[in-house]
Amino acid sequence: MSGLAVDLTLDLPGFRLAVSQGFAPSGLTAVFGPSGSGKSSLLRVIAGLETRAQGRVSFDGQDWQGPGCFVPPHRRAIGYVFQDARLFAHLSVAGNLAYAERRARKAGRNPDRSGIVAALGLEGLLTRRPSGLSGGEAQRVAMARALMTAPRLLLMDEPLSALDDAAKGAILPYIEAIRDGMRVPVIYVSHSVSEVARLAHHIVMLEAGEVRRAGLAQDILSDPAAAPAFGIRAAGSVLRAQVLAHHDDGLSELAVAGGRLLVPGFAAVMGAKVRVRIAAQDVILSRQRPEGLSALNVLEGELTDLRQGQGPGVMVRLRMGADQDVLARITQRSARALALAPGQRCFAVIKSLSIAPLDVGGSGPT
Numbered sequence: 001m002s003g004l005a006v007d008l009t010l011d012l013p014g015f016r017l018a019v020s021q022g023f024a025p026s027g028l029t030a031v032f033g034p035s036g037s038g039k040s041s042l043l044r045v046i047a048g049l050e051t052r053a054q055g056r057v058s059f060d061g062q063d064w065q066g067p068g069c070f071v072p073p074h075r076r077a078i079g080y081v082f083q084d085a086r087l088f089a090h091l092s093v094a095g096n097l098a099y100a101e102r103r104a105r106k107a108g109r110n111p112d113r114s115g116i117v118a119a120l121g122l123e124g125l126l127t128r129r130p131s132g133l134s135g136g137e138a139q140r141v142a143m144a145r146a147l148m149t150a151p152r153l154l155l156m157d158e159p160l161s162a163l164d165d166a167a168k169g170a171i172l173p174y175i176e177a178i179r180d181g182m183r184v185p186v187i188y189v190s191h192s193v194s195e196v197a198r199l200a201h202h203i204v205m206l207e208a209g210e211v212r213r214a215g216l217a218q219d220i221l222s223d224p225a226a227a228p229a230f231g232i233r234a235a236g237s238v239l240r241a242q243v244l245a246h247h248d249d250g251l252s253e254l255a256v257a258g259g260r261l262l263v264p265g266f267a268a269v270m271g272a273k274v275r276v277r278i279a280a281q282d283v284i285l286s287r288q289r290p291e292g293l294s295a296l297n298v299l300e301g302e303l304t305d306l307r308q309g310q311g312p313g314v315m316v317r318l319r320m321g322a323d324q325d326v327l328a329r330i331t332q333r334s335a336r337a338l339a340l341a342p343g344q345r346c347f348a349v350i351k352s353l354s355i356a357p358l359d360v361g362g363s364g365p366t
């Protein structure tokens, strides 16, 4: 079997991790879950850093851990990026990269040094010391250093959690470049829904040490039943889109299933494929095509599910066509007033300005 497969338990005082899961052999899989759900522990077991784990870990059909077998961490060809950059303070950026490259070459692997430096935008930083780098720059170096080991699998444990929003926004395109250009499967731990929506092809959702859901990111993100796990205020769907135009008034126009979408302008070439996250609470529903509204975006779709929450809200899924869904969070009162039911044609109204720059990113080879 290609890719990573785990079937393991890890007993810690007061906590048990029990995961039996295959991971996609390419692209970025987000391991998502609340604090304490076991995300970092799972990564540590995969990397071979947790010797107390029982069971099996295999990659591309080769056992890393199993009955009578335990491949030590340095022989697993894994790249690991932590929350903090953990660079060697006494070495320059180039020195940090060279250290990793030597390790890779000793193990018979050949990293693409110039490709990695270019993908992470490090050309101008190579002579700098870690103490002179911003948090975002240091994380880019940490990612490059992990890639310089020519890993077969890249593990990233909340690499953006120490950065502010501006630095996160600046670094996300580099993570997309790794995801789309480096041909290494990435397992990316996060408890940020917006990061997961921006980056993930697949999601493995952990709760209390167990997998609650696993599958394609777009399916899980737009599933009303999964919304409580993401947090109902953060829940939302991801639409695949293509850039049609950049307008003089600062808006970019995208083609999506169900219509066109005007979003705050962003840099991308015409025709580029992107993904757009639409938060469920920013969507208004209408049974008729609305007119005379200030909101610029109206997408038509078919109502497929309604799911009542604990409070006054209802999550509604609209299918826009070709496995593209929009999730809307409205009140039960509105759902009753509109007599909403599965099978109806409905219109989703979305304010352009509710879509933030972090919500639009490269789609990757999905």
Ligand SMILES: Nc1ncnc2c1ncn2[C@@H]1O[C@H](COP(=O)(O)OP(=O)(O)OP(=O)(O)O)[C@@H](O)[C@H]1O
Binding pocket: 012, 013, 014, 015, 033, 034, 035, 036, 037, 038, 039, 040, 041, 042, 191
């Ligand atoms: N070395 C350890 N010894 C004992 N308990 C541990 C150890 N490492 C983690 N735990 C416990 O295991 C549970 C899962 O922790 P883990 O760090 O894997 O969760 P997480 O989902 O990554 O959380 P966070 O998002 O806060 O980093 C927690 O209850 C934690 O206290």
